């Protein structure tokens with residue numbers, strides 16, 4: 417075990433970092449907003465290049481050819497960029513909702529979430545689901561309501577929906593003046609300024625310079641039109657009288673969300689959002705561990721793995737573990753302790769995962785994410801540390817919604833089949849359950865979306881040389897039995913329920929629908945059922 421105590425890291429390296437993930441429903445504009453943020457950060461010269469780089473990479477990738485065929489993104493990266501001397505880490509997640517398990521895990525490594533909403537649609541299913549995951553972690557949420565240049569719901573209605581349905585209080589930082597064809601700009605309540613909207617002729621591929629005028633400038637009425645001007649005055653009065661003041665502590669506890677309006681495509685409202693996010697967003701936060709909260713200023717290096725990904729570069733058949741740095745300074749080639757195995761590991765070839773480009777990382781600080789070479793060393797949730805033994809909490813699995821037996825088409829390849837299934841399970845590509853009937857050996861794939869199945873089958877052929885077929889099971893809800901097998905034995909037979917076991921041999925109940933689940937809950941109030949599962953704690957230090 418390494419005993420050398422390192423120097424405390426420069427506090428400004430922690431102070432200037434902000435780490436966040438974007439949660440949204442497909443099509444709300446996540447890619448567009450990401451590109452605009454990178455544009456302001458100077459990480460790219462022209463919006464559109466992230467997508468372009470992605471597709472270049474697709475051309476050289478094999479299993480990710482699926483992404484290209486379907487025009488979806490399965491992989492995720494971490495985009496690091498600087499703005500006004502702050503360093504932002506955007507934990508980018510797959511766009512497609514079938515891969516939301518991946519997003520759930522990524523949220524475990526995020527300090528802040530940006531909730532992106534399409535102004536015409538309001539809250540949508542995927543956003544609600546991801547919001548629930550953020551709530552579990554009490555993540556601060558910054559809301560950006562997008563596409564104001566298109567016909568939208570009323571802004572007051574949008575705010576009301578967030579408050580009512582998510583139980584989140586709102587504080588409006590900027591307010592739209594008109595929407596759709598009538599969209600004239602936004603009112604910045606904090607600086608008492610109006611930013612006039614100009615449609616960007618080039619789809620906002622370059623940075624925009626807003627025309628800003630002071631709120632008391634007499635020209636505003638004529639610039640935005642008499643009707644909208646009066647409407648704005650009325651709405652601002654409503655906001656002033658109803659809305660609470662910005663309570664930063666409540667924001668940081670995830671109970672109040674600062675709200676911004678804009679149009680990512682037109683680069684409008686994006687910079688104002690970015691500036692406020694830097695001001696109010698949480699800096700790298702302390703993380704719970706077996707030794708209590710570990711502050712980012714703790715001088716020893718520590719971090720945890722939140723995601724694994726294989727074959728990002730098919731030429732090398734590589735496997736990457738995404739490590740979130742929690743404390744101390746990460747240095748290339750450092751030797752660290754691996755909490756789960758008790759072994760020491762040299763962290764060689766660390767990578768920065770900007771879009772699809774890889775750069776070697778020499779140093780990294782709390783809030784950063786580093787890509788580590790992973791020839792099977794790391795599993796999701798693993799802690800690495802220097803100094804006193806630390807263990808960060810495991811990363812939960814969420815209820816899958818689709819289930820199918822996976823059958824091996826060629827029994828002579830059973831070894832490859834088993835290896836492939838085990839490795840894909842460890843990587844978190846899919847959850848695996850098993851029937852309690854020993855004669856039924858085939859694993860049950862359990863996923864959030866159909867495409868997860870397809871990726872597993874595709875990769876089993878491409879990486880393990882095994883053809884498989886699926887036999888769908890008619891269930892849509894899974895619940896872990898908190899009390900284990902004993903309580904289940906006491907309860908006796910359950911109707912309309914399929915009892916299976918997870919990879920740790922714990923009981924899981926599958927239901928056809930919510931109604932069946934509610935019925936079982938009603939009939940057996942003594943059964944404690946959980947939609948979330950944590951790996952069993954193998955060790956306490």
Ligand SMILES: Nc1nc2c(ncn2[C@@H]2O[C@H](COP(=O)(O)OP(=O)(O)OP(=O)(O)O)[C@@H](O)[C@H]2O)c(=O)[nH]1
Nearest residue numbers: 442443444445446447448511563566679680681682
């Ligand atoms: N009118 C208008 N269109 C927008 C705006 N922002 C994004 N869009 C369009 O909305 C569509 C979806 O945007 P994307 O950025 O691809 O959305 P996404 O959320 O990344 O989508 P997924 O990849 O499916 O998750 C695209 O056609 C964008 O051009 C906006 O401010 N105004």
